[in-house]
Amino acid sequence: MTEPYLMRALLGGMGLALVAAPLGCFVVWRRMAYFGEAVAQSGLIGIALGLAFALNLTASVLVVTLAVSGLLLLLSRQSLVPIDTLLGLVAHAALALGVITASLIQGPQLDLMTFLFGDIFAISRADLRWIYIGGLVTLALEIWLWRPLLAISVHEDLAAAEGTRTAYCKGVFVLLLALVVAIAIKIVGVLLTVAFLIMPAAAARPLSETPEQMAVFAAIFGMLSVALGLFLSVALDTPGGPSIVLMLAVFFMVAVFPSVLRQRR
Amino acid sequence: MDGRERQPPTSPPSAGRQSADRQAWNGEAAAAAHGAAGNGRLGDERREGDLISARGILLSRGGRTLLQDVDIDVAPGEIVTLIGPNGAGKTTLVRVLLGILPPNRGVVKRKAGLGVGYVPQRLEVDRSIPLTVARFVALGRRSSTAQIERALAEVGAQALLERQLTELSGGELQRVVLARALVRSPELLVLDEPVRGVDYAGEAELYTLIGRLRSERGFGVLLVSHDLHIVMAQSDRVICLNHHVCCSGVPHSVAQHPEYARLFGPQASRAIGLYQHHHDHSHDLAGATRPSPRPQEFK
Numbered sequence: 001m002t003e004p005y006l007m008r009a010l011l012g013g014m015g016l017a018l019v020a021a022p023l024g025c026f027v028v029w030r031r032m033a034y035f036g037e038a039v040a041q042s043g044l045i046g047i048a049l050g051l052a053f054a055l056n057l058t059a060s061v062l063v064v065t066l067a068v069s070g071l072l073l074l075l076s077r078q079s080l081v082p083i084d085t086l087l088g089l090v091a092h093a094a095l096a097l098g099v100i101t102a103s104l105i106q107g108p109q110l111d112l113m114t115f116l117f118g119d120i121f122a123i124s125r126a127d128l129r130w131i132y133i134g135g136l137v138t139l140a141l142e143i144w145l146w147r148p149l150l151a152i153s154v155h156e157d158l159a160a161a162e163g164t165r166t167a168y169c170k171g172v173f174v175l176l177l178a179l180v181v182a183i184a185i186k187i188v189g190v191l192l193t194v195a196f197l198i199m200p201a202a203a204a205r206p207l208s209e210t211p212e213q214m215a216v217f218a219a220i221f222g223m224l225s226v227a228l229g230l231f232l233s234v235a236l237d238t239p240g241g242p243s244i245v246l247m248l249a250v251f252f253m254v255a256v257f258p259s260v261l262r263q264r265r
Numbered sequence: 266m267d268g269r270e271r272q273p274p275t276s277p278p279s280a281g282r283q284s285a286d287r288q289a290w291n292g293e294a295a296a297a298a299h300g301a302a303g304n305g306r307l308g309d310e311r312r313e314g315d316l317i318s319a320r321g322i323l324l325s326r327g328g329r330t331l332l333q334d335v336d337i338d339v340a341p342g343e344i345v346t347l348i349g350p351n352g353a354g355k356t357t358l359v360r361v362l363l364g365i366l367p368p369n370r371g372v373v374k375r376k377a378g379l380g381v382g383y384v385p386q387r388l389e390v391d392r393s394i395p396l397t398v399a400r401f402v403a404l405g406r407r408s409s410t411a412q413i414e415r416a417l418a419e420v421g422a423q424a425l426l427e428r429q430l431t432e433l434s435g436g437e438l439q440r441v442v443l444a445r446a447l448v449r450s451p452e453l454l455v456l457d458e459p460v461r462g463v464d465y466a467g468e469a470e471l472y473t474l475i476g477r478l479r480s481e482r483g484f485g486v487l488l489v490s491h492d493l494h495i496v497m498a499q500s501d502r503v504i505c506l507n508h509h510v511c512c513s514g515v516p517h518s519v520a521q522h523p524e525y526a527r528l529f530g531p532q533a534s535r536a537i538g539l540y541q542h543h544h545d546h547s548h549d550l551a552g553a554t555r556p557s558p559r560p561q562e563f564k
Contacts (some may be wrong), residue, residue: 029394151405154390158442161363161383162405162449208395209429 005121009230009240012123012131016184016196017222019135021204022142022215023180024197024222026173028205029153033198034084035072038091039178040193042068043185044098047115052105058130062182068094069174098190118189120230120240127186134183138176145169145176150211188241196222199248203255221251315340316379316453316485317362322371324354324361331357332368333509339453344479344486344499346516349506350528355489356386358506359457362487379453382446386457386489388438396430398422402445416448417441420474436467447478454479457489472499 027036043061050060068090075086102112114122123131148169151159160166184193204217229244315338322335331354339345349355360366362373363383390396396404402413417423422440425433433441439459446454456475460468476499479486488500504513505525512522519525 029391031391147405150394154394154396154401154404155385155388157360157363157365157385158383158388158445159405160365161381161385161455163381164405205393205395209397210395210400214395 005123006230006234008123008125008128009120010227012128012187013120013226013230013244014223015128015131015135016180016187017200017226018219019138019142020180020184020196021200021219021222022146023138023176024199024201024218025204025211025215026149026153027177027194027197028201032177033194034087034091036177036181036194036197038072038087038094039065039068040181040185041091041098041190042094043181043193044115044190045094045101046182047185047190048098048101048105052101058127058134058182058186061185062179065178065181066175069178073174095190114189115185116189116191117239118185118187118192118241120187120244123187131183131187134179138179141172141176145172149173188244192241192245195245195248199245199252200225203248203252206255206259221248221255225251314376315374316376317373317487318375319362319373320371322358322361322368322373324357324366324368331508332361335371335506335510337362337504337510339485339487341452341485342479342483343501344476344488346488346490346500346503347506348490348503349511351491353491353507355491355506356457359455359487359489363455376452380449380451382449382451382454382484384439384442384446384454384456384459388442390430392431394430398425398428398430398433398441401430401441402448404445406449408448412448413444416444419447419478420444439471443474450482451484453485453487455487455489458491459488460490475499 027033042064046061046064047057049055049064050057053060072087072090075090076083081089099112102115148159148164151162151164152166152169156166180197181193184196188196200218200222201214203221204214207217208214225244225247229247230240232238232247233240233243318338320336322332322337323330324332335358337345337347337358347355347358357366361368363381364373364375390401398417399410399413402408402416414423414426417426417440420440420443422437422444425437425441430438430441443456443459454475459475460471475486475488478484479499500516502513503516503519505511505519505522505528507528511524511528512519514522
């Protein structure tokens with residue numbers, strides 16, 4: 001377990017889990033899982049464009065995820081098409097466009113599977129730098145925004161009436177979401193990124209009595225899943241990202257089971 | 266407790282718009298303010314010192330005009346009741362006044378730094394957010410445990426302090442939301458149909474509570490109701506809204522107004538505004554009986 005690539009995978013994955021935990025709580029509370037999904041799938045367009053023009057992939061993904069976030073906010077102003085339909089539509093359109101763009105580039109440098117499911121063992125030193133610098137910025141903003149964003153998540157009108165700057169906070173939140181998605185895509189791929197956000201938070205919910213507890217438990221579950229998933233991956237030679245996500249699912253099932261039993265009684 | 270908190274006055278402001286309250290709010294000596302009581306301005310002219318004041322509000326959405334040419338003010342210490350049928354635009358007007366919804370035309374002026382306590386019509390908190398009552402009450406600001414406990418005690422909900430918000434009944438939740446409004450030491454309390462889903466006794470108790478708190482603290486109250494049969498007896502003014510202001514005035518004069526009779530039917534005139542609470546016991550919002558007068562620990 002001391003191979004350098006393994007250490008980088010562990011450090012990168014755990015850093016991401018830590019940063020994604022509080023953000024994932026907000027994604028769950030604000031019911032934005034499908035928003036995250038649409039933004040994440042649009043990341044494939046960013047990857048394809050980045051490869052085509054030889055740009056930094058994280059940067060090109062970030063630009064595209066931000067653009068798609070903006071587009072979604074714009075589209076959500078109309079009320080004829082419900083928001084979940086709209087999000088599904090954008091997610092699939094983005095995936096389609098991403099795959100088409102990728103097929104047009106062709107060539108040996110593009111392995112679609114890698115981008116759909118990530119390659120955590122391919123994390124480089126430069127990637128680690130991105131994860132930790134981007135992660136620290138994100139974490140700082142998350143802590144700074146925690147109170148107002150929590151107030152907005154509980155009741156938006158109430159928060160607004162009490163003087164919280166709702167539009168501003170929501171804007172920064174979407175920005176952070178795009179940033180974390182851009183970082184996570186490298187590790188767990190376009191299709192599993194949202195799992196990294198919502199699954200630790202979901203597993204933490206049944207055990208939590210305060211919002212802060214939920215964020216902390218989510219971080220612990222996320223980091224444990226990274227460690228256990230990587231161990232599983234090495235031991236059984238399974239793909240890294242999916243192994244981590246599977247571990248998250250196991251944590252969720254174990255955590256939620258007691259409350260399922262309570263409901264039945 | 267912050268500096269704006271008023272001592273329980275020996276002579277509670279009964280007629281609302283008294284300059285006494287306004288001066289107290291402006292930070293002048295309360296003693297001087299009491300001396301000046303009675304010089305209230307009751308005229309219809311534009312009043313200085315209003316907590317909130319809206320002029321010519323027009324709001325339309327999707328081609329429908331929801332509010333047209335609405336003027337409304339609330340002065341310190343005044344209870345203004347906004348009544349109107351369902352769908353008359355009452356909640357929309359409240360959201361415009363609170364700055365949640367921008368109007369298409371018109372201006373809303375709020376006193377600089379106005380502290381607002383808001384009790385929205387329906388509060389549903391997503392069950393995915395783990396939140397204790399204490400935390401909910403203090404949300405978005407720093408409050409000491411003592412402040413939170415005092416606010417909960419004021420609405421008779423001190424026992425709920427450590428409970429999860431998701432476990433509360435409708436009546437309990439409503440009290441907790443009111444406590445959240447009170448812990449901010451608001452200058453203006455806005456209640457949007459606070460009695461919806463509460464039985465008659467609970468309704469009566471809530472109105473009594475609001476009236477008493479107003480007397481103790483001197484904040485202005487904007488109360489929304491679609492139930493025309495009970496308007497708080499302490500209301501200083503009633504504004505009847507049906508997309509526009511149909512009529513307004515003291516409860517009695519509104520009840521006699523032809524516009525009001527036209528909107529709600531002739532029977533409504535007999536019923537309005539005269540709720541008085543003269544029972545030898547009261548019911549809390551959960552339905553349990555309590556002896557009156559109210560226990561002193563509420564002070």
